[in-house]
Amino acid sequence: MTETSSPKKLILYVAGQTPKSLAAIANLRKITEEHMAGQYEVEVIDLRQNPRLAKEHSIVAIPTLVRELPVPIRKIIGDLSDVEKVLVALKVQDE
Amino acid sequence: MDSPLGIAKSPTGIEGFDDLTLGGVPSGRPTLVCGSAGCGKTLFATTFLVHGARDYGEPGVFVTFEERPVDIVANVASLGFDVSGLIDRDLLAMEHIAIDPSEMAEIGDFDLEGIFLRLELAIDAIGAKRVVLDTIESLFSAFTNQGVLRAEIRRLFDWLKDKGMTTVITAERGDGTLTRQGLEEYVSDCVILLDHRVHNQISTRRMRIVKYRGTAHGTNEYPFLIDRDGFSVLPVSSLGLDHKVFEERVPSGVADLDAMLVGGGFHRGSSILVSGVAGSGKSSLSASFVHAAAARGERAIYFSFEEAPGQIVRNMSSIGLDFKPYVDSGLIRFISARPTFYSLEMHLALMLREVQKFDPQLVVLDPISAFMESGGQLEVQSMLLRMVDFLKTRGVSSMFTHLMHGQESGMATDVGLSSLMDGWILMLNREANGEFNRELYLLKARGMAHSNQVREFVMSSSGIRLLPPYLGETGALTGSARRFEEAKTRRAEVARLADVERNKAMIETRRRKAKAQIEALQAELDADDLELDMVSKAATEYLRQAATDAHEMDVSRSGGDRSRLK
Numbered sequence: 001m002t003e004t005s006s007p008k009k010l011i012l013y014v015a016g017q018t019p020k021s022l023a024a025i026a027n028l029r030k031i032t033e034e035h036m037a038g039q040y041e042v043e044v045i046d047l048r049q050n051p052r053l054a055k056e057h058s059i060v061a062i063p064t065l066v067r068e069l070p071v072p073i074r075k076i077i078g079d080l081s082d083v084e085k086v087l088v089a090l091k092v093q094d095e
Numbered sequence: 096m097d098s099p100l101g102i103a104k105s106p107t108g109i110e111g112f113d114d115l116t117l118g119g120v121p122s123g124r125p126t127l128v129c130g131s132a133g134c135g136k137t138l139f140a141t142t143f144l145v146h147g148a149r150d151y152g153e154p155g156v157f158v159t160f161e162e163r164p165v166d167i168v169a170n171v172a173s174l175g176f177d178v179s180g181l182i183d184r185d186l187l188a189m190e191h192i193a194i195d196p197s198e199m200a201e202i203g204d205f206d207l208e209g210i211f212l213r214l215e216l217a218i219d220a221i222g223a224k225r226v227v228l229d230t231i232e233s234l235f236s237a238f239t240n241q242g243v244l245r246a247e248i249r250r251l252f253d254w255l256k257d258k259g260m261t262t263v264i265t266a267e268r269g270d271g272t273l274t275r276q277g278l279e280e281y282v283s284d285c286v287i288l289l290d291h292r293v294h295n296q297i298s299t300r301r302m303r304i305v306k307y308r309g310t311a312h313g314t315n316e317y318p319f320l321i322d323r324d325g326f327s328v329l330p331v332s333s334l335g336l337d338h339k340v341f342e343e344r345v346p347s348g349v350a351d352l353d354a355m356l357v358g359g360g361f362h363r364g365s366s367i368l369v370s371g372v373a374g375s376g377k378s379s380l381s382a383s384f385v386h387a388a389a390a391r392g393e394r395a396i397y398f399s400f401e402e403a404p405g406q407i408v409r410n411m412s413s414i415g416l417d418f419k420p421y422v423d424s425g426l427i428r429f430i431s432a433r434p435t436f437y438s439l440e441m442h443l444a445l446m447l448r449e450v451q452k453f454d455p456q457l458v459v460l461d462p463i464s465a466f467m468e469s470g471g472q473l474e475v476q477s478m479l480l481r482m483v484d485f486l487k488t489r490g491v492s493s494m495f496t497h498l499m500h501g502q503e504s505g506m507a508t509d510v511g512l513s514s515l516m517d518g519w520i521l522m523l524n525r526e527a528n529g530e531f532n533r534e535l536y537l538l539k540a541r542g543m544a545h546s547n548q549v550r551e552f553v554m555s556s557s558g559i560r561l562l563p564p565y566l567g568e569t570g571a572l573t574g575s576a577r578r579f580e581e582a583k584t585r586r587a588e589v590a591r592l593a594d595v596e597r598n599k600a601m602i603e604t605r606r607r608k609a610k611a612q613i614e615a616l617q618a619e620l621d622a623d624d625l626e627l628d629m630v631s632k633a634a635t636e637y638l639r640q641a642a643t644d645a646h647e648m649d650v651s652r653s654g655g656d657r658s659r660l661k
Binding site for chain 2: 024060062076
């Protein structure tokens, strides 16, 4: 999961096609396309398909967005409905 | 563990708890275990889970929100729980749900489906029937949206119930509420409160079943214990007067004492109080009972609150009681604990547990007066009452020693115990003529005639003897006074015997003298007789001669010539 190639990786953990999950996916797509195109590569993992990963990555809340690099690891939980906050949470380390 | 009308229950394997709840925690439902920090919630939960996996064929999932799994495994390993082994055999699973709030931001709506997924995976992987959530409240510090959290926790409990999981949820005690986050609102089936109280600098753990829907249960506070055997609840209140009664007599190991009781010893199952001042031989007498029991092949426990086991064994060898073989062969157990180690309840609970485990025929508590320091009189009395009831219900003979502080007012024991006791042996240590002498007497022996004498209690390397008192002109005497008085009598006897001998000899001499005199007189008499005989003979001869002479004279006169003719 942890690629160090130039587009940094964001992993979004969802569980099935719940409204919250779908909203989170849509919100994340929008944010990455509109505000940081090319910087991040997004992977969506459906834990319902692969629940083992929930333990491996210690996911508690759904949906969870994980940015493993650069360290420290950042986790954002929720449907990412507040764009400004998501940007702050992701960028705070870059500045 | 189904009861015919009530709800199904799952045994926890926690000693005492299953009896108290008539079966355990409700099957397939959540049970809330709450209590303040360090009162044993996690251990309760772990014991429930490990016993389920190991003994009842119900695999379990341990969900820890606080401690790391390795720590939990290490913590309970000291109690003999091989958690790693159970994990390897797929009987147990650990799920560590750790959340670091510092690396997390909350943006928008969310749920805790992750926990559900992980739990479901773990449950399905081992076919779990039991789940522990320890301590789910720590989630409240990780998430800011408490509304979501509460809804999710409620959903989790419902979900576990739907899956038929027997669940134990631990929670911190709150201020004025059972749990800090009001979890009791979500768990309506069974709520257990653990408490850790310190009174007089002695801590006691207590447990109370606050709520248990659909079943009868004990409502009192029960002390519980965490030691090397794990978690055990000790129900000590449910005892009554349903005692076993025996006709059989139990020798005390002191033959002289048995002889004082008509029938030879106390009844089996008697409770005997031995009270006395310091150094009057209470422990020695008790030890003698224990030794005699072991010699008969019975088991005995000696609870000492003052001496260490090694010291008792050493000291008792001085009166010819060798405990070592019996201790080695497991007939006798010495258990020493300072009264201040635990609270009274805990002492009682521990003793009851030891008695249950060891199943002895004789129990000694030496001395019960030691408890007076750690509790009020009423508490001590109630504790001993329960101990006596418990032992008598099991038909166990018991001895309680009690240290009296003065023997003048010694008829009443501090703890007002005498009415609980079937036998009461009073031991005194009296000063007279510059020495202390031990005395023993039987103040009370229910259901048997007994001697009213005060005996002198003598300990030597050949054991304990009770000497009958010396009853002389000056009253009952003991010790040197007795020996002196006895010696005096012996000397008087010797003198008297000598007197008789002397008199006898004197009379004999007089008799011999008299006899000699008699002989002398007899000799004189004989001589006189002889003389008399001779005198009379001479007289006869004279008369005869005279007659002859006269005749001759006659003859010569009438024919005088004849003679001259011749």
